[in-house]
Amino acid sequence: YPTPATALPVLQVMAHARTGAIVRLTFQAREMPSSLESTLDSDWTDDDFRTWVGLCEDLRFIQEATNTSFPIPSEMTGADASGIRQTASLLRGEAVSLGRGPLTLTLKPDRAGALDVFSAGQQRLVLAREITFQLEGWSAPLGTCVEYCVVERPSRLAHVRDEMRSGRSASVRLSLPRGGRVYRRLLKHMPLEWLPPELSARCEVNAAEASGPFGEPSR
Structure with missing residues (x-):
């Protein structure tokens, strides 16, 4: 199977071959075409x-953006197609919706202080993770992604506190406000006002490393 960049010219011609379209084949001879x-x-x-x-x-764009090369998969599932679209959107700087929740957050006993934050009402929830794009044995690291949303005050907080006081991890069920969604975005494209201090610092370092000596983007 060829790489996407090799196959695309032929595929694009075939995709535009609609009823009424004119197809012209030119032979470039030495004397007269x-x-x-x-x-x-x-x-x-x-x-x-x-x-x-x-x-x-989208596959060609992913390969160009991550500086990797691999062939078009011999087979592709619906999950593969969804992953390709989401990965291309992330690399373009867009936010990808992961759903409406609810979410389940498991807290270890030493993180009991986090419950005080949730008890104050609606809060921003931010989770950072390293993401790797994988397809039929091929992979390309995308870097740090951030998953974020607004969550409502959880119920049964007293029960969760009792669980943690006994030395056990406890799960908190978090609902999103009406119309709310969980989103994923690459850290370098996140609005700084959404980020906790440690992630804001990482984002600013990444931006500085990507700049030239006079503040212009490096190429």
Whole structure:
């Protein structure tokens, strides 16, 4: 299987081969070029094929953005397709929705102080993790991603505190406000006002490393 960049020119031509389109084939001879021309009387492909072309475009973008190279997968599941789209969106700086919740947060006994934050009402919840894009045995690190949302005050806090006082980890069920969602975004594209101090510092360091000597973006 070829790489996406190699296959895309052919796939894109096929995707544009719609009823009424004109296909022209030119032979560049030494003395005089000649060409054959035909008008299509039916589509060459369907919408499913054009969706596949879009996935290949996203794969090419992912490979260029991560400086990796791998062939188009021989087989692709719906989960693979979703992962490709989400990864391309993340690399473009967009926020990806992970769903509406609710969330379950497990706290160890030594983190009992975190319950005081949740007891004050709606709060921002931010979680950072290292993300790697994986597809059919190939992988490319994307860097630090941040998952974030606003959560409501959890119920049964007294029960959770009792669990933690006894030395056991406890799970807190967190609901999101009406219309709220959990989002994922690359750390370098996160608004600083959403980040706790330790992540804000990392984000600012990343921005400084990506700048040239006069404050202009390095190339």
